[in-house]
Amino acid sequence: MTTLGILHPGSMGAAVAAQAAQHGVDVLWCPEGRSRATKERADQAGLQPVDDIQEMAVRSDIILSLCPPASAEVVASSVAAHSFSGIYVDANAISPASMAMICVTMGRSGAQVIDGSVIGSPPSARKTARLYLSGPDDSLAPVASLFKGTAVDARPLPGGIGRASALKLSYSTFQKTSRVLAAVSYALAQDYGVEEELLDVAKGRTTSYLAEIEYIPKVASRSWRWAPEMREAVSALSETCLPTELAEAAAIVMDRWADTKGLPLELQEALGWLHKIPEG
Incomplete structure (x- = not known):
């Protein structure tokens, strides 16, 4: 056996x-x-x-x-x-x-x-x-x-060798970056008091992550692991001379959530962490 x-x-x-x-x-x-x-x-x-x-x-x-x-x-x-x-x-x-x-x-x-x-x-x-x-x-x-x-x-x-890793990061580059962009977009809309209107627009597109605001705290609590994954995606993209800026930016955004590992966050708390600039 x-x-x-x-x-x-x-x-x-x-x-x-x-x-x-x-x-x-x-x-x-x-x-x-x-x-x-x-x-x-x-x-x-x-x-x-x-x-x-x-x-x-x-x-x-x-x-x-x-x-x-x-x-x-x-x-x-x-x-x-x-x-x-x-x-x-x-x-x-x-x-x-x-x-x-x-x-x-x-x-x-x-x-x-x-x-x-x-x-x-x-x-x-x-x-x-x-x-x-x-x-x-x-x-x-x-x-x-x-x-x-x-x-x-x-x-x-x-x-x-390399095919399974490339598939994972091809998927992650879109999936995880999209989740991060949804959080940033919602946080910006909230700052200007238009979050309800943004949700109304997003719900017209049933596949939009912007309509899944309940997922944002999960993104925050997993960012300690997802940020290194995005940096691996940067490596994969650079190997084929593709733009890396979006994956790099996603990792930088996730760094703002680095200290939320294991915290039972609510939506407002998760968004609040995005306003905190990391020391150093």
């Missing part, structure tokens, strides 16, 4: 790992240095604790990295340091260039590397997520099989 290691079970990582565990896969995680909330998520997901990364590297056939993008290379290095030689799936929102660096890092330990990306909400009994996979053909099937019949829809992509 295949053994899967997960680094680290945040909201998305725990949900993805839980689907594999429910499918009968042994899923390992490392509590060392993790928060109480992470430990609670891991317990609820049915994950099995190990003493350290070395034990995970020895026992796992496949290791899946799902962490904030700014930590992706550090996490990969911590696994490579223990000579992991199985299949390493980096499913973080990182640029193809960052993915290539991780391939070099993991290649030194003899691991087979898969480029992955998750698009969608954390999978559950009511929601599905897509796990896109690209890389060596002989490594894609074992990873996809972990999630057969679950709420994780594993989809191999042709073309090798």
Whole structure:
């Protein structure tokens, strides 16, 4: 039976790992240095604790990295340091260039590397997520099989390393930037007392994020993670000589929400943070 290691079970990582565990896969995680909330998520997901990364590297056939993008290379290095030689799936929102660096890092330990990306909400009994996979053909099937019949829809992509990362950031560049622009637009309208009129205009377009003002506090509370993702999008865009200014601007806006992680924000509070200029 295949053994899967997960680094680290945040909201998305725990949900993805839980689907594999429910499918009968042994899923390992490392509590060392993790928060109480992470430990609670891991317990609820049915994950099995190990003493350290070395034990995970020895026992796992496949290791899946799902962490904030700014930590992706550090996490990969911590696994490579223990000579992991199985299949390493980096499913973080990182640029193809960052993915290539991780391939070099993991290649030194003899691991087979898969480029992955998750698009969608954390999978559950009511929601599905897509796990896109690209890389060596002989490594894609074992990873996809972990999630057969679950709420994780594993989809191999042709073309090798970089394709899954590029797809994720192509989607994120629009989706997350649009959410940020909706917040800024609504904040400006509110400052001039025309927010109701703006909503009336937006509701005439059923696909507009401007009509989803209840989502703005969620954008604020997730910006600690989304800002690094936008900076990875900047890298991806610059690699192909496309304009980077909008993604750069989105990250700068998200920086104003950097200290809202975990706060139960209301709409007015989330908008208020946009008026605060970061120190330095």
